[in-house]
Amino acid sequence: MAIKYLRSNLLFTMNKTLFVLLLCFSILGTAQENYPQDTFRPPLDIPLILAGTFGELRSNHFHSGIDIKTQQRQGLPVYAISEGSVTRIKISRWGYGKAIYVAHPNGYTSVYAHLKKFSPEIEEYIKKVQYKKQSYEVEVFPDFGEVKVEKDNIIAYSGNTGGSSGPHLHFEIRNSVTEKPTNPLLYGLEVRDATNPILSQIFAYPLSKEATVNQMSTKTQINFSKQKDGTFLADKVTALGTIGLGFIGFDRQDMAANKNGIYAVQQLVNGQVYTEYDFETFSFGETRYINTFIDYDHYGKSRQRIQRLFKDPSNRLSIYNTLKNDGKIEVREGLSYKVELLLKDLEGNVTKAVIPIEGGKKATKIEKTEPKTDNYLIAKKPNNYDLRAAKVYFPSNTFYNDFYVDLKGGADTVKIHNSRVPAHRNFTITFDVSNYIKENRKKMFIARLDKKMKASYASTYKRGTTFTTRTKNLGTYTLAMDTIAPKIRAKNFKDKQWLNNYSYLSLMISDDFSGVDSYTATLNGEWILMEYEPKNRTITYNFDDKILDQKKCVLEVVVTDNVGNSTAFASTFYRK
Numbered sequence: 001m002a003i004k005y006l007r008s009n010l011l012f013t014m015n016k017t018l019f020v021l022l023l024c025f026s027i028l029g030t031a032q033e034n035y036p037q038d039t040f041r042p043p044l045d046i047p048l049i050l051a052g053t054f055g056e057l058r059s060n061h062f063h064s065g066i067d068i069k070t071q072q073r074q075g076l077p078v079y080a081i082s083e084g085s086v087t088r089i090k091i092s093r094w095g096y097g098k099a100i101y102v103a104h105p106n107g108y109t110s111v112y113a114h115l116k117k118f119s120p121e122i123e124e125y126i127k128k129v130q131y132k133k134q135s136y137e138v139e140v141f142p143d144f145g146e147v148k149v150e151k152d153n154i155i156a157y158s159g160n161t162g163g164s165s166g167p168h169l170h171f172e173i174r175n176s177v178t179e180k181p182t183n184p185l186l187y188g189l190e191v192r193d194a195t196n197p198i199l200s201q202i203f204a205y206p207l208s209k210e211a212t213v214n215q216m217s218t219k220t221q222i223n224f225s226k227q228k229d230g231t232f233l234a235d236k237v238t239a240l241g242t243i244g245l246g247f248i249g250f251d252r253q254d255m256a257a258n259k260n261g262i263y264a265v266q267q268l269v270n271g272q273v274y275t276e277y278d279f280e281t282f283s284f285g286e287t288r289y290i291n292t293f294i295d296y297d298h299y300g301k302s303r304q305r306i307q308r309l310f311k312d313p314s315n316r317l318s319i320y321n322t323l324k325n326d327g328k329i330e331v332r333e334g335l336s337y338k339v340e341l342l343l344k345d346l347e348g349n350v351t352k353a354v355i356p357i358e359g360g361k362k363a364t365k366i367e368k369t370e371p372k373t374d375n376y377l378i379a380k381k382p383n384n385y386d387l388r389a390a391k392v393y394f395p396s397n398t399f400y401n402d403f404y405v406d407l408k409g410g411a412d413t414v415k416i417h418n419s420r421v422p423a424h425r426n427f428t429i430t431f432d433v434s435n436y437i438k439e440n441r442k443k444m445f446i447a448r449l450d451k452k453m454k455a456s457y458a459s460t461y462k463r464g465t466t467f468t469t470r471t472k473n474l475g476t477y478t479l480a481m482d483t484i485a486p487k488i489r490a491k492n493f494k495d496k497q498w499l500n501n502y503s504y505l506s507l508m509i510s511d512d513f514s515g516v517d518s519y520t521a522t523l524n525g526e527w528i529l530m531e532y533e534p535k536n537r538t539i540t541y542n543f544d545d546k547i548l549d550q551k552k553c554v555l556e557v558v559v560t561d562n563v564g565n566s567t568a569f570a571s572t573f574y575r576k
């Protein structure tokens with residue numbers, strides 16, 4: 001009930017605001033009018049320079065926030081963008097690292113991730129939870145009103161925790177009810193951007209069976225050049241049948257070289273909008289459909305993402321505002337078509353390209369060559385395969401399209417197609433390990449082999465004489481064995497040392513093959529919190545956590561790898 005009340009109240013306020021905004025700022029376009037413009041302050045007090053934009057194309061997902069650069073430093077104060085209540089705190093060694101969620105009375109929740117630490121009050125709150133659960137990785141959902149914050153309060157300090165490859169603040173604004181992330185730049189935050197989006201490549205795809213582009217039945221790159229007026233003009237394309245276009249492009253804001261995502265894209269054919277999408281909002285449930293939005297095969301070969309201006313039947317993204325004929329162009333003999341491609345950012349900078357297409361004559365037929373195998377997989381059905389070393393089970397709709405699946409099995413290795421085909425959901429690989437002696441099975445696991453045949457641990461569930469892994473990655477899997485226990489080494493102290501002026505203890509932990517699974521540390525027999533940062537293989541204890549009443553202290557650490565090999569470490573130190 002409370003939520004409903006909040007929502008209807010919000011809608012009422014928004015309608016009024018909307019009216020005023022429409023009168024004053026109709027020039028702004030559509031998106032901004034739907035979001036409060038003056039409620040939120042920036043989360044940092046430095047100029048906002050972005051290393052990533054909302055909706056930017058990432059692996060298996062669209063970026064759900066903005067990445068704000070933090071001057072290559074950690075520890076910048078992070079402010080609550082408005083009053084609110086902390087509704088979630090999560091600490092993970094992966095993903096968002098240390099993250100905090102603040103729900104605001106206007107129906108939006110702000111999210112701050114990869115943090116170094118929280119404000120002293122919140123730090124105290126979460127440490128209690130960590131000591132109670134005896135775990136660095138925790139997730140809590142405080143009751144509404146339990147942990148309140150005011151606008152301008154420092155709630156945390158920026159960092160580089162979790163899946164972050166350099167210091168920055170990942171910042172999101174979500175709808176509190178639907179939990180859909182929205183573009184944080186729609187709320188009036190100031191990011192300077194006078195740079196047009198950059199168009200780097202254009203491609204044309206023959207889509208229907210008989211279709212051709214420049215006499216070819218395969219994807220063709222189209223050359224283009226800059227005109228005097230700043231727009232781009234492509235070389236004339238001769239085509240026939242149903243075709244589609246795609247492009248590679250990015251956007252750049254002022255004062256940074258980062259190749260960020262483009263806000264909105266439009267494709268017009270003879271003046272009519274065929275395709276229009278933007279990154280105002282999307283849902284986490286649909287984000288993996290990015291693999292139907294980009295040319296996934298091209299991405300697999302070149303690591304470059306072509307955005308396709310036509311929609312596959314399996315693509316369920318909600319980002320499209322307009323789609324005529326699914327963005328596909330029917331090219332007829334003797335007719336000409338003027339295709340316009342518009343790339344837009346939020347500041348109104350537009351890059352325009354014109355692609356003239358002419359309906360050519362029927363080409364001498366060029367066969368499309370899809371490599372055939374013994375197994376034609378029908379995507380909407382469940383599929384089971386026995387590959388000697390292992391059985392593979394694809395549930396229905398694991399894949400977007402039917403295809404010839406390439407399967408090979410040996411004594412302990414299976415090749416399950418290749419990583420150039422995307423899977424939408426998990427499939428199962430089950431190895432029979434009854435041929436291995438029990439002692440060896442304990443140290444064995446399922447490993448995925450990359451292109452260079454380098455093995456990495458795949459989550460392995462062991463039951464009797466079968467090992468199972470669930471994955472979304474096609475490729476080669478094998479059985480591997482790890483007999484070597486993890487390594488532990490003191491980083492900033494030595495055994496029997498006096499550590500009076502030390503504020504923290506840090507150790508290096510690592511494992512050579514299956515990887516670190518868990519670790520535990522005690523000081524004089526009592527559990528202590530050690531923060532784990534896999535990127536630099538470090539675990540750290542903060543002396544502020546406990547008052548040490550003994551002069552002589554014994555630190556004990558045990559680290560276990562993913563197959564259960566463990567190493568114990570002990571060290572004595574003194575403190576007054």
Ligand SMILES: [Zn+2]
Nearest residue numbers: 052066067170
């Ligand atoms: Zn991010």
